[in-house]
Amino acid sequence: MRPTHRRLAALLAIAAAVPMAEALVLVLIGFVPAEGLAPQASAVWPYDSYHDMRWLLVYHNSWLMFGSGLLGLIALRAVLSAALVSLAWPGRVPRPPYRALLVRNIGVAALGAVIVLPFAAYSIAASVVSLSWFLFAALVPMMLLAPFLQRMSVGRGGWRGLPSAELVGWSLLDFAVLTLAGGVVWSAPEGWTPPVAAIAGAANGLLWKQSVRAALLQTRVRWPRVPVVPVVVVLALAVPLTSQVLSEPGQQMNTFAPPIFTRPLPERVPYALVLLAGHNSAYDGRPAADPNVQVFSYVGLDRGGRPLPYRAEATHRSLESSSRLLTAQVDALHRRTGRPIALIAQSEGVMVARTHLRDRPDSPVRALAMFSPLIRTGRTYYPPPDAGTGWGVATGWLLRLMFHVTTIGSKAPTTPDEPFIRSLLDGAPFYRYQMLCPVPGVRMVAFLPTVTAAEAPPGEPMRIPVVEVPAFHGGIIGRVTATDQLISFLAGADITRTRREYGPLERLGEAWQAPALAIRVNPVWRAAAQPGRPFTRTRFCGPVRPA
Structure with missing residues (x-):
């Protein structure tokens, strides 16, 4: 040779x-x-x-x-x-x-x-x-x-x-x-x-x-010196x-006003609705066109039971505290209208809604529509800044430095240690594996933008109906077709729309994901882990022990 x-x-x-x-x-x-x-x-x-x-x-x-x-x-x-x-x-x-x-x-x-x-x-x-x-x-x-x-x-x-x-x-x-x-x-x-x-x-x-x-x-190098x-x-x-x-939020006072907020509900919809906006959203307190519709407030209700205005930084609170506010708002709207409740949530709002349903099994919520949900969050970890050790300790400080630089001048800066992010890190066993799982007594549907295929590694098939839409994160809820499908869902129809490219895009994005930290390796998560070897695939929608 x-x-x-x-x-x-x-x-x-x-x-x-x-x-x-x-x-x-x-x-x-x-x-x-x-x-x-x-x-x-x-x-x-x-x-x-x-x-x-x-x-x-x-x-x-x-x-x-x-x-x-x-x-x-x-x-x-x-x-x-x-x-x-x-x-x-x-x-x-x-x-x-x-x-x-x-x-x-x-x-x-x-x-x-x-x-x-x-x-x-x-x-x-x-x-x-x-x-x-x-x-x-x-x-x-x-x-x-x-x-x-x-x-x-x-x-x-x-x-x-x-x-x-x-x-x-x-x-x-x-x-x-x-x-x-x-x-x-x-x-x-x-x-x-x-x-x-x-x-x-x-x-x-x-x-x-x-x-x-x-x-x-x-043969030729341009700008050689x-x-x-x-x-x-x-x-x-x-x-x-x-x-x-x-990605910096604009200066609007009301950043979440889908058509279902600005129009009366059709008579065939039997629910009262709570609309949950996402991270860095804002709300100016204006009422919806229909008295059976309310925007979820990240700062709570006034004495009259009306959602209070909030600014973008209010969305940075922990999911557990937001869930408690949602529980109070759901109960108040249910008492006032006598109707079952449907939650229409986007991005972080989906996380709040699922936390509420996890913590409140007797909730009057009977339907949940999830737009651009955050799928399989909490796949990695870094400890709080006061911890000297822990999985990803150097990663946390590197992210803090980068976010400090990239958010200079931001009016509502996101930080790696804000309560919302720490909720995802500390509650990873639930948010990674249970977000798109059925909830007994609750009708559910997830509207997934195709960009979601690149946001999380491929996994087991969805256990709830999904509607896959060619869009970016947060870009679905205002579309006419999405509104029509949402109304059909609220009126009792079962809707599912999948796209052929979604699965291949999931697999193509797999190469560029960070490796997930095994649940049983991290002491913070271990109490909620499923039994078995540390690195074997965890069952989606399987039992998750309370932390």
Whole structure:
């Protein structure tokens, strides 16, 4: 066999062996939700570091474990990357000794870890609240940084000048291949998961070969003296700030006024309605068009039983306190109207409604329509700031720093430790596995935007009727078709509308989720965990012990 062919065979073998080994371990311990991450174990920069940092940020429970894990991962990643770069080196270009490549890749691995850590932390935030914009705020910088970091791993001057169009194209293909591979690996039967991961790893090997070749054989470098990489890193770090600004609530006094609020209820609707808005909503106290309809107030009722106006910061309270306010409002509306109650909830409002139904089994609520529910929240954890240890202790402080920077000037800043977020973290066994489960005596339906498919890993089929709508989070409730379907549901009809693309989108998003923290591993959750091995799949809608 010719030397170039031997090097190619070794490149493919190493690139395939690492994901296969990770997939084999995940299969043996029954950690199904994380199997889609395995192909990234041998991916081209920076997706390999993104893979490592997500595992580290979830699975450390002390500063010592985080620091030693970070140094260990940098060292292992440098050794592996140097080997892959050496084997991928084109034959017509003089190849430096492995030691020189190793030294260079140690620096690149360390720099890559530092750069990637903030974006990996955003993926943890996405796992806590199940909001896709956090995930997109992590992935867009990865795609922006990829071709620049790939040049740095092969040459000293890689931090200056622009990468070639060819290298940019290969880096985009990296992302596409990893996305597809994650979905395929997750979907494969358990016995086939390691071999499929090996095939995905071999594809990584081919991408390493082409990326290194494109980086080395670039004939013309634009802006050869300009330190482009630091500029790109700053631009990448600005992505979360831009995302936060774009998601900042407006100055409206009433941010939740769906058609059912502004029009009288049809006679065929037998319920009195409570409308629950989402996070950072506001309400100016104006009454609904129908006396049988009220907006839920995050600050409670006045002496006359009318919901009080509230501002955005009122929605940051804990779910338990919001649930108590909802209980008082539901009881008051039920006494006044004599009607059964239906809850129409969106986003955080869904969490409040489900907490109420969990804590109040004798509630007069008989119907619940959930718009853009937060699905499978609380998949990761970090302790409160006064805790010196705990799973994700470093992650919590990294998120606090990032949110402090990205919410400068915000009128109602969201923080990683606000009571609403801590409710999701502390109550994860319920909110992760019980949100879309049937409640005895309550008719239910969930309106799911297609973007939800990227917000949570795929799991068991829904146990309640769902209506899947091509929309972004919070973008369904005002649509005419959604209003008609809601009225039909309130009038007693059973509605279900699924879309073919929803399932495939769930699987394609699997590669970019953070690995979930096993319920039984975390002492905060252990009392509410189902029995069994720590990493085996927990049954959705199964018994959850009270914490």
